[in-house]
Amino acid sequence: DADVTQTPRNRITKTGKRIMLECSQTKGHDRMYWYRQDPGLGLRLIYYSFDVKDINKGEISDGYSVSRQAQAKFSLSLESAIPNQTALYFCATSDTYYQRTEQFFGPGTRLTVL
C-alpha cells in the first residue's frame, strides 16, 4: 500500500468552483507539504505544516487554503478556481528526526481549470 495517497488523481473543473484536494499518509510523519508543479518551474511550495497546530504559507499561497485535520491528513482547497491554477499538485511528508529531512511524495493530482 502507498505511504502517501492523494485524492482525486485527476480533476477537471470550471472557473469559480471550489475544489478540495486531499492527502493522507501512513508514515507517521508530523510534517506535511503541498506543492504545485508547472513545466519549467520545478516544484513550488504552497503551504506546509510541521504539526497539526502549525500551518505556514509557502512561496505561492495566494488563492489557496489548507486544513490539517489530523497528523495523517492535510487538505488543500482552491476557494474559487482559476485557469492559471491548472497544474500538477503534490503532497509530501517528512520526519522531524534530525537529518531525516528527505521528503516522501504522493502520486500527484492533475488539476485542470477550464
Add this chain to the structure above:
Amino acid sequence: AQSVTQLGSHVSVSEGALVLLRCNYSSSVPPYLFWYVQYPNQGLQLLLKYTSAATLVKGINGFEAEFKKSETSFHLTKPSAHMSDAAEYFCAVTNPTNAGGTSYGKLTFGQGTILTVHP
C-alpha cells in the same frame, strides 16, 4: 535564502553514454542536497542525498553525485545510461534541522532537467 539552478532543461544521451546533470545551489548555511527523479505519471522518488557526511554520494540505479563546496555544485552522474533512466530529475536544497531560520526544514527545488535516452 536558498536557491537551486539546474543547467539545461533538457539533456539527451545515447544508451550506454555518460549521464551528467548539473546542479548549483545557493545557501547561507551548509546545506543538505537531494536529487529526486520523476518518471512519467508518477510522483517524485529520492535518488540520493548529501547530509554533510561523505562528499561523494551513491544512490539508487547506479547514480551518484559529488558535493563540491568550492563550486557550490552537486552534479548527478551515471557512467552508462539505460533507456529506463528517461525521466525528469530535480535537484533540491534545504537547511539542516539544527540551522534554524525561515528555511528550516523546507525544500527548494530546481527547475528540473528532462533526460532523454536514445537507443
